[in-house]
Amino acid sequence: MKLDLSNPAWHQTLPPGRAVAGDAPVAACAFSKDGSIAAFALGDGRVRLLPGDINAGETPAAEPLHGGVVLALVGDPAGDGFVSGGDDGRLLRIATDGTASEIVNQKGKWFEHVAGHRATGAVAASAGKTAFVAKGGEVKEFGPHESTVAGLDFSKDGSRIACAHYGGVTVWSIGQVTLPPRKFVWRGSHVALKWSTDGKFIATGTQENDIHVWRMAQATDMRMQGYPAKVKSLSWTADARFLYTSAQPVFTAWPFSGKGPEGKPPLQFGEEGAGLISVVAAHPAAEFVAGGYDSGELQLGDIKTRRSVVLKMADGSAITGLAWSPDGYKLAVGNEAGTLLVLDLRR
């Protein structure tokens, strides 16, 4: 990778990019599968699409697709566009021209979480206590769980999904053979979930300001405490050696290579932000990481050199969405004030 994430010049000027006023709080952002489009889920029902190429002509402002807030957004693993979930109870497939078609409608519920699996083209989403998996025109239901699903993710090979809820995590096989779900129990409310990129661990953030990690093979688990706030954002590095967590003033990565993180402190590096990291996104290929703060800063870091650069966003509003392009050269950033940013970090 030829990225220069500790370029000191970026302290003063943002890297080359495009900033657009989205006019509504950003709930999430994502890149399309081929990286040609960045999309932003907005608090007024719109999904704003911007070209991944920062020099290309801007696409026109979009019409609302959802009734209220677009709560979740991913690049469509089975197409060139996106999949979005909204508080109008609809799960939509969005084409590159901004038009949408409905995958599932659960009126009265909120589609709060959506995940995609690139290799299989499957989409998983949750509304209330039920998870849905859409693949090749077919939609399957999993659940209901004991409480509303508060996070979901695919296994590495796409054969299973994990759903976080009160009391732990439920893992479902989503293939042709129906197997009983496997449960991973830990008391309390789990509010975020990420399956490790090597498939060996499932991590959750809990209501009690800690994180919980289950080792799939032995079904053993571990708990990391001491966060000042709920960990709502988790991100595994591409090589699964580290798990980045939000809710700290600097980058915080738990080491999962070798014997795992038991008894070890997390790796912490970077400059201290005024607030806490609200969204963290590990780079899709290399040792880089991007962190957005609830105090508005954006920090880019390199875990190998422990160097980083803080980019001051103009409006100081909490960062609420971060996404790397699949090739890892572009970064989409959105904040509560509705600033939509696509940065080109190629050196």
Next chain:
Amino acid sequence: MAQPQVPVTVLTGYLGAGKTTLLNRILSEQHGKKYAVIVNEFGELGVDNDLVVNADEEVFEMNNGCICCTVRGDLIRIIEGLMKRKDKFDGILVETTGLADPGPVAQTFFTDDEVKAKTRLDAIVTVVDAKHFLGQLEQGDEAEEQVAFADVILLNKTDLVSEDELKKVEGKINSINRYAHIFRTQKSQIELSAILDKGAFDLKRILEFEPDFLHHGHEHDHEEEVKSLSLTADRPVDPDRFQKWMGALLQLRGPDIFRSKGILAIDGAPRRYVYQGVHMMMDSDWGTPWKEGEKRFSKLVFIGRNLDGENLQRGFNDCLK
């Protein structure tokens, strides 16, 4: 960026008391305000409105192992979701089902940092069915507890009972919770300004409303019953001793104490110290300054079950300078 906190009103009341009628009015009347309404039964409201959110009353216990520390996880999620909207709300109403304990709802607003940052608990409003309230008291603890939690009570369906019966119901309400405002209503007709954005939970305004009778050893003292009582003191309070006493009291008696509120003259402090609690969770702040020459006093209010006023007063007296 500091945004104003959205006021949240918790609406409780026994089945059929008139909560749905009230919510329908709030959603359909022209009042120029925008309220989000969080309900449990989507179908019950006649209006199809995107400001109505369906909740599932998902209660969970915090891991500290205390039975009092149950909160509504669904509310945390819903409020976080509502705050992502472009159009902000003038207020949020949370309806609880007729048989639900309002405790977990109220506790949610003491517990979750994000909810606390973006919203504030404004008042607990309980709708009471004037005709059936006395009967409902016999059927279980719910009707009594809902009144005990209330900051504001709508004594509804007054057209269905005589003045004598009404007085009896009001007397009973007073014996449970003498610190709530009571409004007599028919068909839940009430000026919304009387119940919404009242700041009843606002620590700075706490105890502004003073019932003109003080309560000591009231006429009947069945300890099993829910009642309210107040403790007063003219001498300044020692903050360390008070914290220790109150902490231990709520730790031990939290399940029985539905509400506690207080205004304290702390020894040497220029401002009033105010606090507000639900079961064992509480929140405190510095209130308005004492004026020059103003007589400083402290007052605590408890609403709960098995309250021993004399014992509490003794404990409080030990906290005084």
